Amino acid sequence: MENTGVFTISNTRERVVSAERPLIKMNYLHERTFVISKREPAAVGADIIEGWTIRFPNRTPVLSFLDSNNTVLGTLGRSEVIARLRTEGDKLLLVAPREDMPIWEELIRKADVP
Numbered sequence: 050m051e052n053t054g055v056f057t058i059s060n061t062r063e064r065v066v067s068a069e070r071p072l073i074k075m076n077y078l079h080e081r082t083f084v085i086s087k088r089e090p091a092a093v094g095a096d097i098i099e100g101w102t103i104r105f106p107n108r109t110p111v112l113s114f115l116d117s118n119n120t121v122l123g124t125l126g127r128s129e130v131i132a133r134l135r136t137e138g139d140k141l142l143l144v145a146p147r148e149d150m151p152i153w154e155e156l157i158r159k160a161d162v163p
Contacts, residue, residue, distance in 0.1 A: 065115060065133065069144055079147040081154070082140050087161050090136040091118075096160035097153065098122065101131065104152070 072078040085093050101122075102109050110122035110131050122131040132145035132153065143153055 065121060069133070073144070076147055078144055079150045080142070080144045081150065082142050083154075083157050083161075085139055085141050085157075085161050090139060090141045093141055093157060093160040094120070094134050094136060097156040098134075100156040100160065101152075104156075 069078055069080075073080055098110055098112070108129070108131060109125045111125050113121040113123060115121060115133075118136045120134045122134070123129065124131060132143055132149070135142040141157065143150075143157075145153055
């Protein structure tokens with residue numbers, strides 16, 4: 050891909066994903082795919098973002114949409130990326146710091162109920 054200096058959704062998404070790969074290999078980030086069985090993955094995603102906000106009011110997420118099914122959660126007033134969520138069919142892909150993954154797993158488990 051030629052660098053034209055123009056940021057598009059496509060090249061921004063590619064840059065985010067390529068920046069994540071080394072952090073996943075170094076075990077700072079962890080990538081998990083969850084099969085959502087009882088609700089729409091987008092609804093579960095919205096609920097887990099709300100659950101995170103309630104649980105961690107000092108780390109309120111600000112959403113950055115990379116495309117229609119790919120969202121980066123950053124923090125308000127801090128330069129911290131909390132997670133990246135992507136929906137794909139009945140799946141929810143989550144990339145987050147390894148130490149936060151058990152919290153996300155719990156939020157997803159609670160949100161995937163009718």
